[in-house]
Amino acid sequence: MGSGAEGLHVWLNLSLLGFDISITSAVLVVWSAAALVFLLAFLATRKPRIVPGLLQNIVEFIYEFIDSQTNELFGKESRRWQPFIFALFCFILICNLLGMVPAVYPITANINITVTLAVMVFLVYNFAGIRDYGLLRYLASLLPKDVPIYIMPLMLIVEILGHLARPFSLAIRLFANMSAGHLVAFTLLSFIFVFKNVWVTGFPLAARVIIGLFEVFVALIQAYVFAYLAALYIGLAIAEEE
Numbered sequence: 001m002g003s004g005a006e007g008l009h010v011w012l013n014l015s016l017l018g019f020d021i022s023i024t025s026a027v028l029v030v031w032s033a034a035a036l037v038f039l040l041a042f043l044a045t046r047k048p049r050i051v052p053g054l055l056q057n058i059v060e061f062i063y064e065f066i067d068s069q070t071n072e073l074f075g076k077e078s079r080r081w082q083p084f085i086f087a088l089f090c091f092i093l094i095c096n097l098l099g100m101v102p103a104v105y106p107i108t109a110n111i112n113i114t115v116t117l118a119v120m121v122f123l124v125y126n127f128a129g130i131r132d133y134g135l136l137r138y139l140a141s142l143l144p145k146d147v148p149i150y151i152m153p154l155m156l157i158v159e160i161l162g163h164l165a166r167p168f169s170l171a172i173r174l175f176a177n178m179s180a181g182h183l184v185a186f187t188l189l190s191f192i193f194v195f196k197n198v199w200v201t202g203f204p205l206a207a208r209v210i211i212g213l214f215e216v217f218v219a220l221i222q223a224y225v226f227a228y229l230a231a232l233y234i235g236l237a238i239a240e241e242e
Contacts, residue, residue, distance in 0.1 A: 009105075025105040026113065033094045033107070037087060062090070069228060073235030081234055084124070089227035092117070096178060096219030100212065106178065108222075114175040118167035121230040126163075129237030138237075166233060170226060177222050 012023040044059035052060060066086050067078070074081045092108065099106030107113050129138040142159040143152060 026107055026110060029095065029098055029105050029107040030113070033091055033098060036094050037090045040090070062086070066227065069224075070231035070235075073231050074238070075235075077238055081128075081231070085227050085231045085234075088117075088121075088230055089223050092174070092226050093219060093223035096223060097216070099178060100215055100219070108174055109179040111171065111175045114171040115167070117174070117226070118170035121170060121233065122163075122167040125230070125233040125237045128234050132238050166229075170229060174222050174226055177218055 009025045010022050011025065011028065014021045014023065040055065040059060044056045048056060063082075063086050066089055067082055070082070070085055071078050095107045095113075098104050099108055126138075129141070132138075133141065142163075143155055147155055
């Protein structure tokens, strides 16, 4: 398990216009996670009840929690953006949890995947700002008001670098936290083969269970942090000027 191609299996070699679009184990996990999000949302809302069942209750709880945390960030556009943040949270959470299943490729421990998600958020929040205010007005909003003209070039460079740092921090945070959990778990289990002693087996197995529970907690936290920051960036992009 790791950050790159370790454990990555190619199921079907494909290419398009010179680009490698092979179906790998990572692609299958992405498809599976997306399918699970759609399936759970469909089953939970297919026949909504006044007294919700277990699945509807769980989905409604997650949605209401995300809404309560991010509603103020969107203002009057909350209804437009909440479904995107909800879907993003669920997708990352399912990817994180699937990565804990033995023999399943840990997709969010792959820097390529986390970068893709971060770039998507970067494009979405900039699109939201440009759509609401227009390109020129949105670019002008990057600079604080009443800034002396001789400082504007420097401030513009700082703001651009700050925006470029956002997807970088999103990608690295998710990748590093999820990779760390897998590496610790692998290290603990490797003690069994290193010491080759039946009396040592209990310690790494017990520690693996504890680490596994902690990984579930980290999976939840990292999905929440990623979704919340995405909501924050969108909210800042569409915020009304004072």
